[in-house]
Amino acid sequence: MSDLPREVVTTAERLTRLARRAVDEQEAAAYERDRDERLAEYGFTARIRESDDTLVLHPSSWLEDGTVQMDRIEDTDRAVEVSLSGSGDPESWDTVEEHNAAVVDRVEERAGEIHAENARVFADFMGNHYARQMETATAEELEEFLREYYPRNAWPSDEQQAVVTQSLEYVFDVTETAMPEVTAVRR
Template sequence: MAERSDGDTGRHSADGERSEGDGDAEVPDDVVEEAERLTRLADEAAVEDAAEAYRDRRDDLVADHDFTARVRDEDDTLVLYPEEWVEDGTVQFDRIDDTDRAVEVSLSGPDHGAEWDAIEERNEAIVDAIEAAHGPDHAANVRAFADFMGNHYLKAVDDATRDEREEFLTEYYPRNAWPSKKQESIVAESVRLATETDLDDVPGA
């Protein structure tokens, strides 16, 4: 994880002017914020497959608005360019018609490391509670679920949505968990137990 210092993480046009909630922007503020979040998660991911997944989701998100995302390494800035400015992954400066159309977001601000640590601590407590109450096979499944939720969604397992649970069971688990036959046969129950665990009822949690 790259070390970052505090800084302005606001949205800027390419000429450096800060933009506050411009309703006429080609890329909505919530899309810019999500692109920034996914870029930070990619930077912090422990494994390259997770980092690539974050970048792919970011790229698909901004592509829906006909933009392309790049990180400018020299000043640690996420830049969203109109797709028509880019050819074969390179910005064609002769195509730039209005620099205000591009969006820049500094990444040199507070990151999600502390948040990830808190989520991992909660997930680990849930894994331990599951193992104590239901045994190691359920615990191994919940550990895989915790890895998925923490790395892909920066969320604790007991905050998983229905779609996230389904994605884990149908896509992530078969490809990444390497379960035993016993673990595979009970994984849906393991996920249910994880989402229903109340740490307030677990001594020492």
């Protein structure tokens, strides 16, 4: 079993994807540096396995001069692999979308159309960027949504912007899931 918490793996994947989408090399390098520093706190490092476009996170102790030393690998389960080509399974994405659409409907029933519109934007973010159910979002993913995705992609009205955090609270409420604490609250 890997020594990396799920949230660290998710963050490493997010930073790797941001580095790939970066417009210039300095921005990409900054994302990769951030990822590498976070992984180093746990004694891990990252590499991309090009043959199948997979992010591989493994203990730094497995390396010597940047090359994995096979005799140092005591337990392969300590490594984590994340496909960077999406889930690879269209049915998986369809299942996630179906679930998230049902959550949006429940938000609309409970809180009204404006909150449902915000929930729909969040459903698109979680489904398209992470291929996951909305209520599995980490604090960092919520902050990414509020800081980056929402202002650039939602084209929200002033009324929507004013209640977006409350809309997210409704998402977690209707799924009976505790909402992670968010420090970058959008007002």
